[in-house]
Amino acid sequence: MVILNSPISKKDVVKLKTGDTVHLNGIIVTARDVAHKYLIENRPKEYKRLLKNGVLYHCGPVVDRVGKKWIIAAAGPTTSIRQEPYTAEVIKEYGVSGIIGKGGMGDRTLNALKKYKAVYFHAIGGLAQVLAECVVDVKDVFMLKEFGSPEAMWILDVRDFPVTVTMDSHGNSLHKTMYERSGAILNSLITKGGL
Amino acid sequence: MNSKNLLNTFVELIRRTSSDLPVDVVSAIEKGLLTEKRDSIAHKTLQMILKNIDIAREKSLPMCQDTGTPVFYVNYPAKVSQIDIKKKINQAIKESVYKLYLRPNIVDTLTGKNLGDRTGPGYPVINFEEWKKDYIKVILMLKGGGCENVGTQYALPDSRVNAVRDLEGVRRCILDAVHKAQGRGCSPGILGVCIGGDRVSSYEESKRQLLRSLDDRNKNPVLGKLEQSIMRDANKLGIGPMGFGGRTTLLGVKIGSLCRIPPSYFVSVTYMCWAYRRRGFEYENEKVKRWLY
Numbered sequence: 001m002v003i004l005n006s007p008i009s010k011k012d013v014v015k016l017k018t019g020d021t022v023h024l025n026g027i028i029v030t031a032r033d034v035a036h037k038y039l040i041e042n043r044p045k046e047y048k049r050l051l052k053n054g055v056l057y058h059c060g061p062v063v064d065r066v067g068k069k070w071i072i073a074a075a076g077p078t079t080s081i082r083q084e085p086y087t088a089e090v091i092k093e094y095g096v097s098g099i100i101g102k103g104g105m106g107d108r109t110l111n112a113l114k115k116y117k118a119v120y121f122h123a124i125g126g127l128a129q130v131l132a133e134c135v136v137d138v139k140d141v142f143m144l145k146e147f148g149s150p151e152a153m154w155i156l157d158v159r160d161f162p163v164t165v166t167m168d169s170h171g172n173s174l175h176k177t178m179y180e181r182s183g184a185i186l187n188s189l190i191t192k193g194g195l
Numbered sequence: 196m197n198s199k200n201l202l203n204t205f206v207e208l209i210r211r212t213s214s215d216l217p218v219d220v221v222s223a224i225e226k227g228l229l230t231e232k233r234d235s236i237a238h239k240t241l242q243m244i245l246k247n248i249d250i251a252r253e254k255s256l257p258m259c260q261d262t263g264t265p266v267f268y269v270n271y272p273a274k275v276s277q278i279d280i281k282k283k284i285n286q287a288i289k290e291s292v293y294k295l296y297l298r299p300n301i302v303d304t305l306t307g308k309n310l311g312d313r314t315g316p317g318y319p320v321i322n323f324e325e326w327k328k329d330y331i332k333v334i335l336m337l338k339g340g341g342c343e344n345v346g347t348q349y350a351l352p353d354s355r356v357n358a359v360r361d362l363e364g365v366r367r368c369i370l371d372a373v374h375k376a377q378g379r380g381c382s383p384g385i386l387g388v389c390i391g392g393d394r395v396s397s398y399e400e401s402k403r404q405l406l407r408s409l410d411d412r413n414k415n416p417v418l419g420k421l422e423q424s425i426m427r428d429a430n431k432l433g434i435g436p437m438g439f440g441g442r443t444t445l446l447g448v449k450i451g452s453l454c455r456i457p458p459s460y461f462v463s464v465t466y467m468c469w470a471y472r473r474r475g476f477e478y479e480n481e482k483v484k485r486w487l488y
């Protein structure tokens with residue numbers, strides 16, 4: 001298992017390979033559909049420092065307000081492929097080092113990971129409670145009023161946030177490999193017949 | 196009808212469903228864990244899922260932040276009003292959002308606006324059926340979006356999967372659906388399948404199959420055999436939890452059939468993620484007779 005601090009240097013990024021399990025420490029920033037659209041259409045400059053070598057998390061958390069503090073009540077990953085139209089550009093423009101989500105992403109993102117040195121981390125889908133417990137602090141929130149709570153950009157400080165590298169900066173995708181391998185098994189099962 | 200009691204029962208139903216996975220599902224995941232190699236990604240993933248299930252139960256919080264589409268199945272005696280029940284359900288949803296059992300999960304499709312704690316056409320889904328017994332039975336399923344997206348329907352014959360109108364064709368469709376769903380439906384998953392019907396009734400029945408307990412046996416021996424064969428083969432595909440590789444791809448397969456007209460032959464597949472949230476109750480004389488699952 002690899003332990004990494006976010007922001008993640010490009011030097012550390014290139015050491016990661018698909019199949020590595022990683023525990024992340026430090027700052028991650030949630031971003032879903034509306035935030036991605038905003039990052040590309042408005043290109044807000046003030047986000048550049050925040051996201052440089054940073055980690056984006058595809059997540060719309062359940063958040064509770066206790067006094068003046070925000071508490072993350074549930075925070076699992078959401079399906080990543082919806083961000084495929086934006087992600088390559090986001091990586092390029094903001095210098096992001098990591099994306100956390102579920103289900104993997106397409107070829108455009110895979111190419112961008114290779115070109116700009118970034119990785120895709122897969123979190124376990126549905127793991128809302130385990131992952132919420134990894135959040136030690138909510139540092140800030142952006143665009144809460146404008147986007148609403150699930151779509152807002154939450155700046156989270158995490159400890160031992162468990163993920164698996166499924167797309168690395170060398171052009172490998174575990175999703176692709178698995179799809180092809182299981183496809184071959186499927187074909188042989190079908191030719192054999194089973195009933 | 197004492198409205199307060201029934202309302203509270205609905206809120207409690209939602210709390211249990213969202214935070215406490217039924218025992219048949221948990222033991223299926225535990226069984227899967229035993230088949231995976233120690234220290235493999237599959238093993239670690241299932242362990243983490245089981246830990247997540249425990250925390251959610253202890254804290255009474257949603258085990259997954261996508262609390263899904265609430266799908267209700269209500270059987271009721273003639274003296275009970277559907278309108279009353281519907282009102283109670285809508286009120287209970289409002290209260291459950293406030294108590295964090297549900298995420299504000301309803302969006303106006305055209306404007307994209309989140310409607311917060313409200314309800315609207317299509318949310319929740321309520322299936323009513325009058326029956327001869329004199330108590331009410333309610334089952335709630337919280338159906339996640341990620342897994343709903345990978346549900347699919349085949350019209351046989353289907354040349355893409357080389358399927359003609361026989362059970363071997365049906366088998367091919369179902370295995371193809373499992374292959375295509377990989378990585379996207381939060382596996383290990385559970386399939387609800389319907390053979391026959393029209394497009395709508397077929398999908399509806401495939402979802403209804405998920406009300407069966409995972410350890411039950413199909414009453415129809417032909418379908419029972421098909422279920423076992425799919426289970427065996429799907430778990431040979433090597434897809435595993437989350438599609439990271441492993442032996443536990445499916446936790447269960449439930450297949451039903453409906454009559455059809457000669458021109459149509461549908462195979463409909465509803466995919467349910469490991470967060471297979473379903474709970475129910477029977478209600479009589481203003482109180483819960485028993486909790487289901």
Ligand code: SF4
Nearest residue numbers: 126259339341381468
């Ligand atoms: S598919 Fe199920 S476990 Fe996965 S995110 Fe959706 S509701 Fe949660």
